[in-house]
Amino acid sequence: MPANEFGRKLKYAAGKYLPFLKIAPPVADRKLVMNLRPLHNSQLTWEKGANGDVVLVVPANKNVGPVTRAIAKWAQAPSERKVELDEVGTFVWELCDGTNTVESIVQQTGRHYHMNRREAEVSVTLFLEMLHDRHFIAFFKKTRKVG
């Protein structure tokens, strides 16, 4: 974890437990978040399992120090790990191709699985957040061309 990211997390943790410090993470603009477009991490490969669910193949982190590398080699740590998504996860994953916004993924998921709008939004946004935290996807904002 980069030092500045660690510092930021530490600061917000302090703000959480010492509320008088009045340090809180910035609140994301909902409209902005719903217009972001999730996109798969190009380092990942994925395949479909026997039941049609997506299995992500995540390569091991190569950006580690010599000691970790040596321990991994000694322990014969696998060079990749597999993450299997469920049916809804697969549906959402396939929509994360950079063409759909979060809003459109929420709508399509809600329609496909007969979910209440709120149910769909909560489930999908938290799932996308989890994928992002694990660096499986990234979000980008489509900007207009200038000139």
Place this chain on the structure above:
Amino acid sequence: MTDQPLLPQSLPRPHKKQGLPVELPALPMTVIGWQGIRCVLPPEWNLTSFSMERENGYIRADAPGDTALTVQIRWQDASDTERKIGTLYDVFAPKVRKLFNRPAPEQKPPDLRRLLDKVLKDAAKSAKKAGAGFESSTRPEKLEGDDLERTAIPFSWLGGGRGQGKIWHCTKCNRVVVAQVIGIARDGGQVQSVAAGLFATLRDHSADTLDLWALYDLQVKVPVTFRLHQQQVMSGHLRLVFLRGGEMIVIDRWGLASMTLKKFKLEEWLAANVTVKLKSMEQAKVILQSGHEAKVFSGRLSLTDRLKVFRSARGLARPLAVRFEGGVWLCENENRIYTVQALTSRKTTDLWKLVADTVMCCQ
């Protein structure tokens, strides 16, 4: 994807860019029912905050999307508004009366003007904090309701935001209710239209012996004598637990039924989620009023199950629950599984059917 607590949400909008009229299916109005209070709000509004108490409580519903429109309804028992705790008699007399089922002495109607002043003072305080001016207006008292049971005072205020509301006392249920629609100052028209719809449909007590409980598309009626004991509001699962002494009603609704049913049968799902063991219970199939076929299990509670129910019982745990009736059905149109369980005493009959028939799905 796991169950998560529900958060505020937004209304899907038609695509403006295409320039063509986009025909969206007419969205159903939002029905909200909580602790005897019920109202109808515009489509996609949702309950965002509620209290568990029946005597004094509140609910809040928010508009979808980024609008700041919100509906707040507070209620309290009219006798609480005038109660002064001065002596030990004031503290214990209501409890003793309740214990021996004695009627309370006749009370004066609550002073609605004084209660309204309190509401407006709070709004003024918020406006002052926001650095805005404050003005309010109230209209004269009037009698409302089918039997003119309500004495109501409409009011509105402007300052920091905008609010339009009404305070009333209902002589039938002896509740004082304050309901208001709040929005930002420039939302005048919207506040007015939502308020008009709200006050036309808002009821503070049920016309029959069943209370409507409605949230997040779930609508079910439960006898007025049952009190809400527990609730669980998750994105894929809703649970309401009601108690009447030792008797219990548990209503569950699960989403994504198609996924669940790939791994479980309906009976297995019920067995895994009921409060008692179903092994020795009788099985039957019952057609509900909604047209769904429910698989129903019924029988006597085992001693361990009785003890389990007794532990969660309210007050003196009388009447004791000795029978179980629980059913499960699938609503394919909604892709949801519903279960209703009734743990009842010997004297109570047909409670399960009564409740299960009132569950509204496939609207």
